[in-house]
Amino acid sequence: MVEPATATQTAAPVMPQLKDELDIVIPTIRNLDFLEMWRPFFQPYHLIIVQDGDPSKTIKVPPGFDYELYNRNDINKILGPKASCISFKDSACRCFGYMVSKKKYIFTIDDDCFVAKDPSGKAVNALEQHIKNILSPSTPFFFNTLYDPFRDGADFVRGYPFSLREGVPTAVSHGLWLNIPDYDAPTQLVKPLERNNRFVDAVLTIPKGTLFPMCGMNLAFDRDLIGPAMYFGLMGDGQPIGRYDDMWAGWCIKVICDHLGLGVKTGLPYIYHSKASNPFVNLRKEYKGIFWQEEIIPFFQQVVLPKDCTTVQKCYIELAKQVKEKLSKVDPYFDKLADAMVTWIKAWDELNPPTAGSSVPNGKAA
């Protein structure tokens, strides 16, 4: 039986790493009480709160946090007509936070995620682990059987080519969840009582050419390396699908990371996921996705990005073009989505103009 950590005060690091280079993005419609538990770990950092749902509601932020808060009215004001690409009434709206951030790194977490305990009972500082993951290289070209070779107490195993031991920059760190696992609605319905109690003490790089289901509950990434590809799609109000926002982003970023020679890690850190959403509501949201993913996955598995796509934006625009060409026949939704992907990039570039003298490419094409 896992439980969340309670006494987190003593566990805070003396010197919070990347204090001025990392923003924490939190989507919410209810309240931010969960921040109390995270206070020792999060307080040094700047928060970007994206308020979904009714903008007239006031979200109470616990005192002592440095934050900026955006509701739907703010999003509409800032993006104008381009606001159409940001989902309404869905946590997918969080990607607006990625866009407006001025920092190099983003950590995003759901408001029903608490601090987990490791098997020794110690509180897990998820943010610290994500930072470790992101600041150390990934190894996507050859699998290391002892998992992340850059962790303390591990290394590359016999037979691992030395030329591949430098690794590549890590663009994404995907964390996991104890207690309520991230299951889809059918699985939730069949196993309503299943809890994830297994603490797997590993971080590993997801190999090149392999896709995975990326969950947005506990995620960190390097905005400079992959930010523009972290669009969470059109979900929620007025859309035929929900609960596929992070999945869509995950497939896009993986294809682009593989193309640009960047790494994606998964595994630690764990957070404690406390709320199980209603499986019947989830089923209604996911229903189309369950069928569509059968077409979407082969599409992403076969995507080839041309060599001249040397920046994330170029890769993403190319991807949008291919989505329109190949997935529109699955459903007209994908036509809209492809357009929204282009709108997103336009909005991103407007809000994040390249600084004078900086070079744009961020990674060479594979």
Added chain:
Amino acid sequence: MRTPSCLLPLTLDSAVLNLSNITDLSPLPDHILIELFLRTLRAGKLTERVLKLFIATGKDEVFSLIQELNIQVTVNPVLPTRTLNSDLTSFMNAWRPIFSRFHLIIVKDLDLKEEIKIPEGFNLDVYEKPDIDRLVGTSTSIIFSGYACRYFGYLVSRKKYIISVDDDCLPAKDNKGFLVDAVSQHITNLTTPATPFFFNTLYDPFTEGADFVRGYPFSLRSGVTCVLSCGLWHNLADYDAPTQALKPEERNSRYVDAVLTVPARTLMPISGINIAFNRDVVGPALLPCLRLAAEGKFRWETMEDIWSGMCVKVICDHLRLGVKTGLPYVWRNDRGDAIASLRKEWEGVKMMEEVVPFFQSLRLPQEATTAEDCVVEVANAVKEKLGSKDPVFARTAKAMLDWVKLWKSVGGCSSSPGA
């Protein structure tokens, strides 16, 4: 107040728990024998060895029970092991609770001169140089010496699953302090599907307490047959000599409680220290063919398993079969001197730089539908693309073709086509 138990049921329960130490059941009175049989059955401990013990008593009641209950014997793993030193007593005694249920195949390294010492109480076959010469003849280029002697065991086994553990390894402890039954874990890995076409972030979805996560396509959830299970090592991890020499005190104490499928088209260094496989399907693909010029008696001085592993993975990817990695752990004793191994001429490390790109770009033709066919294709590609780079590759390619011939003649019926 609890009713105190009788002595007899307590004794019978104790006997069921200690079956691994019992070698003869004939002194037992009939009625006790039958009761023991039924309890053993209920406890799920009626293995092939134990069944033979009951049958050996010659009692009619036992036979009629077996017939009545329609008892089938499940396939049991076989254990080839090379002898690093001639005294296997401590190794086998340490593994006794786990190994004693199974048939063991012990293959003596051709270079070992002393008589090997094996403790009592195991169901096993031992093969030494004369046996190897007799069965294999001298016309083959395959030399069953050093770590490669175990492949002879793979060749002569007739069981479906094979588990192979280096004899400097002992049972490990899990994160709760319990001894790990490595055999049982390997069998679980091999008898549950693998999922190589899409990564599951909660690792093996067929483990108790886990499942496929949101976003995992339903059409991929039945998985494919897992034919290779790669375990890990506590204490002395399988590092190469430079790494271990650089970190002489480093020992692996992390218990990562996961089994995961290695994705399709992803290559990895498959260590031969602790592996298990489905002999029926991929037997021929595990091959003793790459022999370094200065190959030695420590794992730091060999690459035979790494080469074999690359072949198996490419073949599994082609045949749409699965490879798992992770649990079980074994405890690997400290042995050898990394720096001494470094000083030897050590082509293995340099070789990987050629080998990896070769395997990454290797594509096998559609017509290759069995492991043997695939090995032949790989051998031909090795000769064509790597043969000119180093004579060791040309020799390896020839050895691979010899191995397939050997497998067809000595290995029994050909392997079943990939799933």
